[in-house]
Amino acid sequence: MPEPYEPYDVITMGRIGVDLYPLRTGVPLAQVDTFGKFLGGSATNVAVASARLGRRTAVITRTGRDAFGDYLHQALGEFAVDDRWVTPVDRYPTPVTFCEIFPPDDFPLYFYRQPKAPDLEIHPHELDLDAIRAARIFWMTGTGLCAEPSRSATLAALEARARGGITVFDLDWRPMFWPDEDGEPGPGQVAAAREVYARALAHATVAVGNLDECEVAVGEREPHAAARALLAAGVELAVVKQGPKGVLAVHRDGTTAEVPPVPVDVVNGLGAGDAFGGALCHGLLAGWDLEHTMRYANAAGAIVAGRLACSSAMPYDGEVAQVLAGGPMPAQPEPVVPTSADPMPADPMPADPKPGGPTSAGPTSTDPERDAS
Numbered sequence: 001m002p003e004p005y006e007p008y009d010v011i012t013m014g015r016i017g018v019d020l021y022p023l024r025t026g027v028p029l030a031q032v033d034t035f036g037k038f039l040g041g042s043a044t045n046v047a048v049a050s051a052r053l054g055r056r057t058a059v060i061t062r063t064g065r066d067a068f069g070d071y072l073h074q075a076l077g078e079f080a081v082d083d084r085w086v087t088p089v090d091r092y093p094t095p096v097t098f099c100e101i102f103p104p105d106d107f108p109l110y111f112y113r114q115p116k117a118p119d120l121e122i123h124p125h126e127l128d129l130d131a132i133r134a135a136r137i138f139w140m141t142g143t144g145l146c147a148e149p150s151r152s153a154t155l156a157a158l159e160a161r162a163r164g165g166i167t168v169f170d171l172d173w174r175p176m177f178w179p180d181e182d183g184e185p186g187p188g189q190v191a192a193a194r195e196v197y198a199r200a201l202a203h204a205t206v207a208v209g210n211l212d213e214c215e216v217a218v219g220e221r222e223p224h225a226a227a228r229a230l231l232a233a234g235v236e237l238a239v240v241k242q243g244p245k246g247v248l249a250v251h252r253d254g255t256t257a258e259v260p261p262v263p264v265d266v267v268n269g270l271g272a273g274d275a276f277g278g279a280l281c282h283g284l285l286a287g288w289d290l291e292h293t294m295r296y297a298n299a300a301g302a303i304v305a306g307r308l309a310c311s312s313a314m315p316y317d318g319e320v321a322q323v324l325a326g327g328p329m330p331a332q333p334e335p336v337v338p339t340s341a342d343p344m345p346a347d348p349m350p351a352d353p354k355p356g357g358p359t360s361a362g363p364t365s366t367d368p369e370r371d372a373s
Contacts, residue, residue: 007134008082009055010281013157014043014141014172015119016061016086017095018068021308025101025267029110032100039075039311040097041119042172042274043141048079049278049300049314055285058082060127060157062118068094069118079311085128089118101308104266111176120147124156132157136165137281142172142213145196155196158203166284169200169235170277171209173216190216201233206284208277210241223248239280239294241273249294257291262302264329271310272301278314299323307332 019040022032039048047059059081063069065088072094076083095117098110122144132138138161144154161167178189197217201207207217207230215221218229223240227250230238240248246260279300283293299320306329307313319330 006056007136008058008131009135009285010047010050010057010137010139010278011060011132011135012043012047012050012057012139013060013122013154014139014144014170015041015095015117016044016059016063016072017041017097017113017117017119018071019310020096020098021268022099022101023308025103027100029098029100029108035098036309037071038309039072039079041095042143042170042277043139044076044081045271045274045310045314046139046170046277046281047081048311049275050281051080051278052314053278053282053317053320055278055282056082058085058131060085060122060132062087062089062121064088064092064094064118065090066094068096075311087126089121092116092118092121094118099268099270101268103268105269107268107270109270113177116147120144120150122153123149124153127153127157127160129157129160132160133162133164136285137168138165139168139170139277139281140200141170142193142197142200142217143174143177145193145200146174146177151196155199155203158200161203163203163205166206166281167204168206168208168277168281169197169204171197171207171213171217173209173213193217194219198233201230201235204235206237206239206280207233207235208239208241208280210243210273214240224250237290241276247276247294247298249290251290255290257294259291259294259298262299262323264302264306266305267332268308269305271307271313272305274310275304275314276301279320282317295324296320303330 017040019038020035023034023036044059047057051057063072069088073083095113100108140154145151175189178193180188193216211221214226218233220226220229223242226240227238227248231252236252238250242248249257276297279297283296300315303315303319304313322330
């Protein structure tokens with residue numbers, strides 16, 4: 001760690017990869033012929049979202065030693081996310097993920113993380129535990145617990161925190177990453193995940209998840225029951241995403257906030273949860289009250305839901321403030337995305353993209369799908 005020592009506002013730990021998104025909506029992947037290339041991975045997107053809001057951030061993850069890994073380092077630098085703990089793995093390629101875009105609520109994902117993703121090759125001895133202890137927020141994900149050595153490394157990082165500062169457990173349930181004994185997803189997944197999730201919850205101060213993720217973690221999917229179970233598991237703040245019903249947050253001190261989603265024309269719901277996460281970190285660091293923090297995070301998620309990408313779509317503070325003040329959705333910086341009935345524009349990156357307008361953002365500002373990798 002360079003001197004003088006300066007702690008990070010946010011350190012995240014988990015997935016990274018390349019998202020290849022079609023530049024047309026409503027088109028099956030087999031018919032797509034033009035893609036945009038973006039930085040992806042849930043924990044990485046949360047770091048980007050926090051940096052966009054002015055926070056000093058870093059991510060702990062690994063890439064392949066390949067051209068896509070080089071691209072990810074370049075992108076992290078452009079987003080002002082410190083990449084000092086992003087290291088290469090020789091034997092595994094950088095993950096690539098494709099998606100299909102069928103607004104408003106169907107975004108199938110195709111993960112290419114075989115034979116193993118480099119971000120699951122984080123070893124405990126490689127961690128800078130002093131930096132992790134000193135960070136104002138440490139953010140980790142459920143995917144990091146799905147395989148060794150990442151599982152042991154993630155638990156070691158949590159134990160090093162010893163509940164110092166804010167430690168966020170993004171429940172991040174991805175069943176395809178938790179194979180059964182035969183190597184395929186199966187009924188033993190939930191039991192295996194719940195056991196290791198319990199170990200992580202004992203060290204976390206904040207838990208964030210949608211209803212499916214809460215059910216995996218603590219066996220409850222009714223929002224208030226899930227929040228109580230998460231608090232009983234050890235956290236101080238439980239944030240339960242309820243899809244079209246908005247988000248419920250319950251603190252151990254009895255404070256509760258339940259806020260509705262923000263209306264938006266949905267372009268791509270992937271990444272909305274990561275924007276929510278970065279905004280949650282921003283609000284917690286700012287010391288805002290619980291309701292304002294949840295409203296701010298919901299607005300950030302809605303903005304990303306109205307845009308094509310994940311990382312490059314993360315909003316700035318002024319954009320979130322505009323939405324909270326009742327203003328229009330900020331113009332998206334991504335290319336205008338034609339529908340399946342429209343021809344591709346001659347220039348896929350127009351200089352004056354159209355702003356989004358409100359319809360229904362219920363499922364997206366708290367969408368369970370955070371990113372495509």
